[in-house]
Amino acid sequence: xxxxxxxxxxxxxxxxxxxxxxxxxxxxxxxxxxxxxxxxxxxxxxxxxxxxxxxxxxxxxxxxxxxxxxxxxxxxxxxxxxxxxxxxxxxxxxxxxxxxxxxxxxxxxxxxxxxxxxxxxxxxxxxxxxxxxxxxxxxxxxxxxxxxxxxxxxxxxxxxxxxxxxxxxxxxxxxxxxxxxxxxxxxxxxxxxxxxxxxxxxxxxxxxxxxxxxxxxxxxxxxxxxxxxxxxxxxxxxxxxxxxxxxxxxxxxxxxxxxxxxxxxxxxxxxxxxxxxxxxxxxxxxxxxxxxxxxxxxxxxxxxxxxxxxxxxxxxxxxxxxxxxxxxxxxxxxxxxxxxxxxxxxxxxxxxxxxxxxxxxxxxxxxxxxxxxxxxxxxxxxxxxxxxxxxxxxxxxx
Ligand code: PMP
Numbered sequence: 001x002x003x004x005x006x007x008x009x010x011x012x013x014x015x016x017x018x019x020x021x022x023x024x025x026x027x028x029x030x031x032x033x034x035x036x037x038x039x040x041x042x043x044x045x046x047x048x049x050x051x052x053x054x055x056x057x058x059x060x061x062x063x064x065x066x067x068x069x070x071x072x073x074x075x076x077x078x079x080x081x082x083x084x085x086x087x088x089x090x091x092x093x094x095x096x097x098x099x100x101x102x103x104x105x106x107x108x109x110x111x112x113x114x115x116x117x118x119x120x121x122x123x124x125x126x127x128x129x130x131x132x133x134x135x136x137x138x139x140x141x142x143x144x145x146x147x148x149x150x151x152x153x154x155x156x157x158x159x160x161x162x163x164x165x166x167x168x169x170x171x172x173x174x175x176x177x178x179x180x181x182x183x184x185x186x187x188x189x190x191x192x193x194x195x196x197x198x199x200x201x202x203x204x205x206x207x208x209x210x211x212x213x214x215x216x217x218x219x220x221x222x223x224x225x226x227x228x229x230x231x232x233x234x235x236x237x238x239x240x241x242x243x244x245x246x247x248x249x250x251x252x253x254x255x256x257x258x259x260x261x262x263x264x265x266x267x268x269x270x271x272x273x274x275x276x277x278x279x280x281x282x283x284x285x286x287x288x289x290x291x292x293x294x295x296x297x298x299x300x301x302x303x304x305x306x307x308x309x310x311x312x313x314x315x316x317x318x319x320x321x322x323x324x325x326x327x328x329x330x331x332x333x334x335x336x337x338x339x340x341x342x343x344x345x346x347x348x349x350x351x352x353x354x355x356x357x358x359x360x361x362x363x364x365x366x367x368x369x370x371x372x373x374x375x376x377x378x379x380x381x382x383x384x385x386x387x388x389x390x391x392x393x394x395x396x397x398x
Contacts, residue, residue, distance in 0.1 A: 011131070013370060020368045028366035029384045031375040034183065034347050035251060036314050039381045046249045048307040052296035056289075066288045068276040070099030070257075074291035077298040078257045082212060082225055082242055089232050093265040096272040098279055099291045103213045103243025103256035104132065105283075110209060110239045110258050111140035112278040113271075114174055123174045123209065124166075126150070128372070130183045130211075133176065147175070150185040155340035155352060157187055163196055171205030174239070180224035181214035181346020184374040188218065188345050194227035198234050208235060213243040216311045217318065218345035221247075236263040244294055246347070247311055255290025314378075318347065321380050328389035334396060348374050357395040365391040 016032040035043050069075060075097040079090060089095050100106040114121050123142050125133050126149035137144045147169075148161040169175060177197060180188055189197065201208050210228050218224045232238060243256040260275055262268040279285070297303040322342045329338050341349050351373040353361075361367040367388060369375050380388060 013131070016368050016370060019362075023366050023368075025366035027384070027387055029368065029379060029388055031367065031369040031377075031379040031388075033379075034376050036246060036249065036318075036347070036378045037381070038317070041379075041381055041383075043249065043251075046307065046310045048297050048303045048310060049248060049250065049293055051303055051306070052293045055296050056292055060292075066285050066291075068098065068279045068285055069096075070286040071288060071291035071295055073295040073299070074099050075257065077295060078242055078244075079259060081215065081221065081298070082228065082240060082259065083232060084222065084225070084229055087229060087232065089261050094263070094268050095259050095261050096268050096275060097257050097259040098275055099286050100256045100258055100279075101254040101283065101286055102245060103211070103241055104136065105254065105286070106241035106243070106256040106258040107133070107136055107211065108140060109275070109278055109282065110241055111137050111142050112282065113239070113258070113260065113275055114207075114209075115141055116274055116278065118172050121172055121174050121207075123176060124169055124206075125176045126178065126182070128184055129176070129178075130213075133211075150182075150187055150350075152350070152352065155187075155350075156343075157189070157193070159193065163200065166197070166200050166206075167204065169200075169204050169206045172207075174207045174209050175201070176209045176211055177227075179210050179212035179215065179228050180218040181348075182344075183213065183346070184348050184350065184370075184372060186341075186344030186346050186349040189227055191226060191230070194230055197227075198231045201231070201235050207237050207239065209239040209241065211241050213241075214246050214346045215242065216247040217315055217347065220315070221308075221311070232261055235261075237261060244290060248290075248294055248297070248307070249314075250290045250293065253290030253293070254287060255294060318377050319345075321377050321385070322349075324385060325377070325380070325389070328385055329392065332389045332393035334389075334393050336396060347376050347378060349377065350374050351392070353392070353395070360395045361391055365394075367391055 013032055020030045037043055079095055079097055083090055100109055122145050123137050124145050124147050127146040128150060134144050147165040148158040151158045182188055208231060215221055215224045238261045240259040245251045260271045262271045297307050325341055326338050353373050358369060358373055
C-alpha cells in the first residue's frame with residue numbers, strides 16, 4: 001500500500017537550510033529561515049525562559065494530563081496579551097481559548113472549528129501569504145481563495161484592489177488577516193486600513209481570522225494588537241490564532257493558542273464545547289511545557305519586565321537593521337530605492353531582486369534567501385552586513 005504513495009515536493013526552505021549547512025564558505029549568510037538570530041547569529045533561549053524553566057523544575061509535582069483546553073492560566077494570560085486587560089469581549093465573557101501545539105496547531109484547530117460551524121465556508125488569504133497557510137487549510141478540507149495584498153511594483157499594499165475583492169466575499173466565509181509583521185512581505189495594514197477592513201466585515205458578514213504570530217516584533221505588544229483590538233470591539237465573531245514561537249523564542253516547544261470570540265457568552269459556551277471536541281479528535285490534549293513557561297513569566301512582574309526588555313531588544317535589533325540595510329546599500333552606491341524596507345515590519349521583506357540575482361548571491365557569495373527574494377532580516381549582523389551589501393551591489397550591477 002505504501003508503495004502507491006506519490007512523491008511530495010519538499011518545502012523549498014528546508015532544501016535551502018540543507019544547502020546552507022553544507023556550504024563550507026566561512027562567509028556564508030543565512031537569510032532564509034524565519035527564526036530570530038542575535039548579533040552572534042545565535043537563536044538563544046531567552047533569560048526569562050531560563051528562569052521560568054528553573055522554577056518549573058522546582059515546582060512541578062505531577063505529569064498528569066492537562067485537559068483539552070490546555071493550561072488555563074496560560075489561556076487567561078494570552079487573551080489579555082492579545083486583547084488588552086479590559087477589552088469588552090473579555091469583560092462580556094465572549095472569548096474561549098485553547099492552548100495549542102504552536103501557531104500552526106492553532107490554525108489547524110481553527111480550520112476544523114470553521115468546518116463544523118459552516119462546512120461550505122471558503123477561507124480567503126492574502127496574496128502572498130505564509131507558505132503553509134494554503135496547504136494547511138486545504139488539508140483540513142476548507143476551500144481556499146486569495147485576495148490581493150502585496151504590490152511587488154510599489155512595495156506597498158494593493159489597497160484598493162484588496163478592498164474591492166473583500167467587498168465581494170460572501171457572508172459565511174472567513175477572511176484571514178495577519179495581525180502584524182506580515183509573512184512574507186513585512187507590509188502591514190495601517191490603522192485606517194484596519195478600520196476599512198472592519199467596516200467590510202460588518203457590511204459583508206464574513207468572519208475574520210486574525211493570525212498573530214509576531215506580537216511584539218513589529219512596533220510593540222500593544223501597538224501590534226491595535227488592529228485586532230479595534231476589530232474585536234466591533235464584529236460579533238472572530239477567530240484569533242496566536243503563537244509564542246517568536247516573541248518568547250519558544251519555537252520548538254510548540255506553543256500557541258486559538259481564541260474564539262462569539263456574539264455573546266451563551267454562544268461562547270457552544271463554541272467552547274465544539275472547540276474542545278475538535279481538539280479531542282486531533283491530539284486530545286496539548287503539550288504542557290511551553291504554556292507553563294509562559295504562565296510563569298506572565299505570573300511574575302519581575303519575569304514579565306525581563307521578557308519585555310528581551311522582546312524589545314529583538315524588535316529593536318530587527319528595526320535597526322532595516323535602516324542599516326538602506327544605509328549600507330547607499331554607501332555601496334546602490335541607487336535603486338530600498339526605502340520600503342524601513343516601512344515594513346517584522347522578520348521579513350522581499351528584496352525585490354530577480355531569480356538570476358538570487359542565484360548569483362547564493363552561488364558566488366553563499367548568501368541564501370528563498371526564491372521569492374524574501375529575506376529574514378535577523379540573519380544579518382555586524383559581521384556580515386557589509387559583505388551582504390557589497391554582494392547585493394555586485395549582482396545589481398549585472
Ligand atoms: N502564522 C504565520 C504567519 C507564521 O509566520 C507562522 C510561523 N512562521 C505561524 C503562523 C506558525 O507559527 P508556529 O511556529 O508557532 O507554529
